[in-house]
Amino acid sequence: MKRHLRLVPLCLALSSSLAIAQAPIPAAEPPPPRDRSQAIDISSGEWDNIVNIDVSMVIPDYREPWNAGQPTGGSGTGFLIGKNRFLTNAHVVSNSTRIVIRTTNDPEPHPARIVHIAHDCDLAIIEAVDDAHFEKLNTLQIGDTPKLNTEVSVIGYPIGGERISVTRGVVSRIDFRPYSHSGVDSHLAIQVDAAINPGNSGGPVLQDGKVVGVAFQGYNGQVAQNVGYMIPTPVIKRFLKDIEDGHYDHYVDLAISDFSIENRAQVKALGLANDGKGVLVANVEPAGSAGGVLKEGDVLLSIDGNPIFNNGLVRVDGDLMDMNEMVERKFSGDEVKVEFLRDGKKQTKPVKLQRFIPYLTLGEHYNQRPRYVIYAGLVFQPMDRNLMDALQIREPTVNYVFDNYLNLKLYQERPEVVILTNILTDDVNSYIQPYQQNIVDEINGVKIKSLNDVKAALAKKGDKPDFIVLKLLEKGRPLVLKRSLADEAHTRIMKTYNVTEDSYLGND
Amino acid sequence: MKHLSLIALIIAGSTAYSLAQSAAAPATSGVLRPRPPISGDGLPVPRSAVIRTDSLLKVNVTSQGYNEHLPWQKESPGQRRGLGVVIAGNRVLVTGQMVADANYIELELPEGGTKIPARVVGADYEANLALIESAQDNERSKAFFKGLAPMEVDPVAHIGDTLAIWQTGRVGDLIVTPLRVAKILTSRYVLSGTNFLVYEGQGIVRSEANSFTLPVVKGGKLAGLLLNYDSKNQVTTVQPGVIIEHFLKDMADGKNEGFPTMGVEFQNTQDDQFRDYLGLKPGQGGMFVSAVTPGGTAHGVGVQKGDIMLSINGFKIDARGDYEDPDFGRLSMSHIVRGRAYVGDKVEMLVLRDGKELPLSGKLIRKDPQTQLVWPYLFDRGANYIVAGGLVFQELTRPYINTFGQEATGSILRLAHIAEHPEEYEEKGLRRIVILSAVLPTPSTQGYERLGSLIVTKVNGVSIKDLADIDLALKSPKDGIHTIEFEDFPHTIHLDAISVERDNISLLGGAYRIGSLKRIE
Secondary structure, three states: OOOOOOEEEOOEEHHHHHHOOOOOOOOOOOOOOOOOOOOOOHHHOOOOOEEEEEEEEEEOOOOOOOOOOEEEEEEEEEEEEEOOEEEEOHHHHOOEEEEEEEOOOOOOOEEEEEEEEEOOOOEEEEEEOOHHHHOOOOOOOEOOOOOOOOEEEEEEOOOOOOOOEEEEEEEEEEEEEEEOOOOOEEEEEEEEOOOOOOOOOOOEEEEOOEEEEEEEEEEOOOOOOOOEEEEEHHHHHHHHHHHHHOOOOOOOEOOEEEEOOOOHHHHHHOOOOOOOEOEEEEEEOOOOOOEOOEOOOOEEEEEOOEEOEOOOEEEEOOEEEEOOHHHHOOOOOOEEEEEEEEOOEEEEEEEEOEOOOHHHHHOOOOOOOOOEEEEOOEEEEEOOHHHHHHHOOOOHHHHHHHHOOOOOOHHHOOOOOEEEEEEOOOOOOHHHHHHOOEEEEEEOOEEOOOHHHHHHHHHOOOOOOOEEEEEEOOOOOOEEEEHHHHHHHHHHHHHHOOOOOOEEOOOO | OOOHHHHHHHHHHHHHHHHHHHHHOOOOEOOEOOOOOOOOOOOOOOOOOOOOHHHEEEEEEEEOOEOOOOOOOEOOOEEEEEEEEEEOOOEEEEEHHHHOOEEEEEEEOOOOOOEEEEEEEEEEOOOOEEEEEEOOOOHHHHHHHHOOOOOOEOOOOOOOOEEEEEEEOOOOOEEEEEEEEEEEEEEEOOOOOOEEEEEEEEOOOOOOOOOOOOEEEEOOEEEEEEEEEEOOOOEEEEEEHHHHHHHHHHHOOOOOOOOOEOOEEEEOOOOHHHHHHHOOOOOOOOEEEEEEOOOOHHHHHOOOOOOEEEEEOOEEOOOOOEEEEOOOEEEEOHHHHHOOOOOOOEEEEEEEEOOEEEEEEEEOEOOOHHHOOOEOOOOOOOOOEEEEEOEEEEEOEHHHHHOOHHHOOHHHHHHHHHHHOOHHHHHOOOOOOEEEEEEOOOOOOOOOOOOOOEEEEEEOOEEOOOHHHHHHHOOOOEOOEEEEEEOOOOOEEEEEHHHHHHHHHHHHHOOOOOOOOEEOO
């Protein structure tokens, strides 16, 4: 049984819009009018502040990182929340090369650009290049977290037509859920049973005229029905507060994992009171916020005075939620007080919250040109999710290191794992072809801890200065190139394989 | 805790998956799997073949492997049917695959259909060979063998020779298919890491019911046993007579010592830049030693990583790792040790170290699978295990890792990595890797149901070096509580000792029908 049900971000991809062009199904009898239903006069411009976002994008090519990548397109929804500020999902505008916004009553496309983008919570702010058209429009107000079983409307430009669409349902569940855009983040998410379809992404979910969420993901129809998710207002408000200083600082994290205490023997052995409070600290990332404060085996009793139950939940605004919700609403540099039991003694200590960078390796990256170094046909790239997904590497050592990068804390020794991904065949490297797709351990005696180390290490002269010697992780044979031959081949290979630049190391 | 909660889910997911899988897909016995069925039509019988049907027997086997995840339980029984060859002493030669995990073996005369029960005299699962004989020494058995004549083994065939594959039809009619030897090389047999000599030929072998083991014959002598037929590419692979002869000589004293191994990893030295770097002279042969297995032959002889292996037992090795074999022509050097020598024989090597030639000598050994950190294979028995209150502890085996197949992620890739690189754990003094393989839900294990594939480090404060350590440590809970520690998440769990005893009793009879709470062999 696989536990991963793939959540699908609901941005309308260009290709799928073509594929889903089916014969329209005759509309069923309209449902009997409800108390809340109310006719909307589109021509009055009432929903002109909810716009269609049409995006052209280029998907980066991790196989040939020197190439630009594959052009494609997609479409989603956004809405006005301030003067020339449209809120939408990060995944709607990720990897974009051109953004155009349209209202339902206006045939004119308006070019737009990204102001802020937060991949970890799948939100972005975009603006019209010329805001004259949108100046007079009302902005939508952000409301509170809606109550369970209350009615909401989802408005946007989903698949099935060109004009604005509205669907209606109730709040089905409020829970801490994975956000599929980055693949590694989980935040509060609200499940609704209103139809949320590709193209709804970034659109507002309204209740009593106010925004209570941003529609963002759902399940493939074969997995679950009438399950759509929206980003709730605590997450939206946190994002808007974070960017107030003009800069997005990302979510912070305790970087620990907890283990529910359900077993009576565990309660007794850990010396806990039988009051249902306390969760076991089962793993602590030494480089994370709680590293040095918490230890494996501690029992976490409360965060900021809010008691933690045996299953890791806390009560927030009256509801039981994952204890991480206490950290979720904080910002980089903020502190939380953790109360914990260690060796039978209670202690309270502050934890200064920060981002945990190694998570990024495991998450999806966007709006980034793939980084690489190429020398004498040898292509070096940093190991990250995008690369692993693109290359489908079979080499067991590489998969082992990627899958255990966090739990074996391999990031400590090797913050950025560098892989010899490809060897562009030439006379100089023909014999070492079989060794591609391996992890580079050392070059000329220099330990490789990030891609930025590669160039200097290649230039370094080791014990045998006429040779360049690469040591691969868990491979007993060094790869050896004669420096003079390799230098000469480098220019030739670049030309033959149409590689324009011999490296891209990023702009930071 | 963004990603970490996901890790916990993955661990849980894989356990649930494995249990579900073993329930849904039984009848897989570790690494040994029946080969795809043979199909196609026969070719005309070559006139040169001398046909002796009085050395051929049908062998019918009912086999039943153990469940890798619920090791007290056996999978559903399966049938294998093949042909055996009668050799001296009324013994019958078949492939190792035939008799692996056998519950019941019988011999059947192809024509009359008379049957007698049989038993295994000895098996070498690495060389994929087994010897069987009548289960009883009585009149019935004597009568059975009366009309049968032993066949001799022909240890050498050459490229271009035409061999004959023998099959029998339903009523004992002999079906003969010619096979021309196109290549002689070393190749993997059934288990991983078993490189032996094979003959390879092109042609079609027909599909018959008794095709699990088939003899390959040359001039009335046994030239080999069919190892594999790839119907897509029409490639037939044969285990040759020379390996069979080795096995039979080895078995002559009733004990199987097995085939010696070098215990090294080699890389070729064809790359000119690499040769310059190593200081090899033009035209000089030799293979680069990229790893030496601790406790193996090469390790004992004194070979070091970085040496260039120039010759073994006087056979010069070229830059690709081949030598000139007096019987078979150019062959991979592995045959010098595996095919031409026996365990305990003296071995001589010449290596190039720091530019100087260095003669080394020592004894050929075979690393006993019984002494390895991770069991490489397991036949005719189940994995060692202990059930305590619902926690299932096992000694890690390759077959267990293999059940995850392509689905292996995280913790399973980790276990596979340890099986591949056991040195770190061996240095810590571990004899086996002991894992918590599954958790059966009981009152004692409340809250632990989703744990699985975790490496156990300590039980009640005692370091765990093999399963027997756990058995002993579980006898001394502290203050009525068992403490189990793992290498990583969730690090430590506790169980109530009295509750464990109570649950053990109900596990023996209850829903799981565990016949015995432990197997430590």
